[in-house]
Amino acid sequence: MNREEAIEQIKSLREELEQYNHEYHVLDQPSVSDYQYDMKMQELLKLEEAHPDLVTSDSPSQRVGGEPLDAFQKVQHTIPMLSLGNAFNEEELREFDRRVREGVDEDVSYVCELKIDGLAISLRYEDGVFTQGATRGDGTTGEDITQNLRTINSIPLRIKEEETIEVRGEAFMPHRSFIALNEAREESEEEPFANPRNAAAGSLRQLDPKIAASRNLDIFLYGVGQWDAGELESHSERLEYMQKLGFKTNPEWKKCPTIEDVITYVNTWTEARENLNYEIDGIVIKVDNLDQQEELGFTAKNPRWAVAYKFPAEEAITKITDIELSV
Numbered sequence: 296m297n298r299e300e301a302i303e304q305i306k307s308l309r310e311e312l313e314q315y316n317h318e319y320h321v322l323d324q325p326s327v328s329d330y331q332y333d334m335k336m337q338e339l340l341k342l343e344e345a346h347p348d349l350v351t352s353d354s355p356s357q358r359v360g361g362e363p364l365d366a367f368q369k370v371q372h373t374i375p376m377l378s379l380g381n382a383f384n385e386e387e388l389r390e391f392d393r394r395v396r397e398g399v400d401e402d403v404s405y406v407c408e409l410k411i412d413g414l415a416i417s418l419r420y421e422d423g424v425f426t427q428g429a430t431r432g433d434g435t436t437g438e439d440i441t442q443n444l445r446t447i448n449s450i451p452l453r454i455k456e457e458e459t460i461e462v463r464g465e466a467f468m469p470h471r472s473f474i475a476l477n478e479a480r481e482e483s484e485e486e487p488f489a490n491p492r493n494a495a496a497g498s499l500r501q502l503d504p505k506i507a508a509s510r511n512l513d514i515f516l517y518g519v520g521q522w523d524a525g526e527l528e529s530h531s532e533r534l535e536y537m538q539k540l541g542f543k544t545n546p547e548w549k550k551c552p553t554i555e556d557v558i559t560y561v562n563t564w565t566e567a568r569e570n571l572n573y574e575i576d577g578i579v580i581k582v583d584n585l586d587q588q589e590e591l592g593f594t595a596k597n598p599r600w601a602v603a604y605k606f607p608a609e610e611a612i613t614k615i616t617d618i619e620l621s622v
């Protein structure tokens with residue numbers, strides 16, 4: 296492809312991806328599958344990599360999420376809520392591991408977690424009391440959905456220590472709630488939700504908290520924003536401490552000392568995911584040591600110390616070692 300063709304193709308991909316982003320993040324009504332979206336994004340990233348001078352800060356490749364809805368009060372995130380870089384096969388996981396090892400001096404160990412397919416949210420506690428809950432929005436500015444989040448029973452309104460902290464996680468709709476909701480919507484001749492993720496996002500962005508309360512949502516917390524709570528050395532210690540404070544963390548996380556262990560975890564969950572009672576769309580791999588995380592730092596959009604492995608499209612599930620991506 297010559298330069299002129301690349302410019303045209305980049306322009307067209309950006310327009311298409313912006314449209315999909317709006318449908319997904321703002322309207323909660325996607326018109327294409329996540330896999331189709333991800334493949335278009337990969338195409339854009341490859342073209343931008345080949346022509347770095349064409350990268351602009353407003354490209355969908357450089358931006359997180361979508362703009363917050365005006366119906367809600369805006370919340371400025373003191374620490375940005377970023378997205379994650381993606382890996383789609385074993386080779387890309389090994390490439391991530393190589394980059395990490397080049398970036399730090401000592402040996403590296405990982406934590407693997409299920410990638411919950413829901414809505415990223417941030418919860419703020421002041422002196423141990425839940426004061427504010429917000430969506431990720433565009434990463435810098437989110438929506439204040441405190442009243443809706445208060446209806447989720449697994450969110451503690453008070454934690455076990457008088458800490459001032461922000462924890463981050465994924466609000467989601469369990470399969471059972473999703474099926475019941477769509478059955479009820481069909482009976483009342485309302486449009487069913489496309490998937491549990493959109494149903495969760497749509498429920499939490501309702502102005503009337505009674506609607507969110509009726510939707511039986513749940514949450515897993517997996518990270519922190521502002522954190523004044525003691526000296527912990529690793530992500531795994533944080534997960535354990537968060538659980539002690541009373542937060543619901545996902546029990547399936549695992550320490551994986553090598554990339555081989557990571558790949559085994561990925562393969563196990565590629566097959567076992569259908570037994571869960573909630574939707575996951577991949578595995579998140581994080582460097583465990585917090586000093587190493589700091590050393591690796593961030594790009595404009597993603598931490599360099601983590602990656603999201605995305606499961607292949609539903610119909611093509613197989614071990615990642617066998618996958619051939621047709622981009």
Ligand code: NAD
Nearest residue numbers: 315316319325327328329332378379408410411415517579
């Ligand atoms: P992402 O899905 O690649 O991953 C980042 C997100 O994963 C985090 O922000 C967090 O919310 C979530 N997450 C879940 N479990 C986690 C865990 N254990 N630890 C850390 N994070 C965890 O990126 P994104 O920015 O949230 O969304 C982009 C993705 O959304 C696309 O790759 C695509 O799959 C989908 N999308 C689809 C459409 C569409 O039209 N179908 C449009 C836009 C985006």
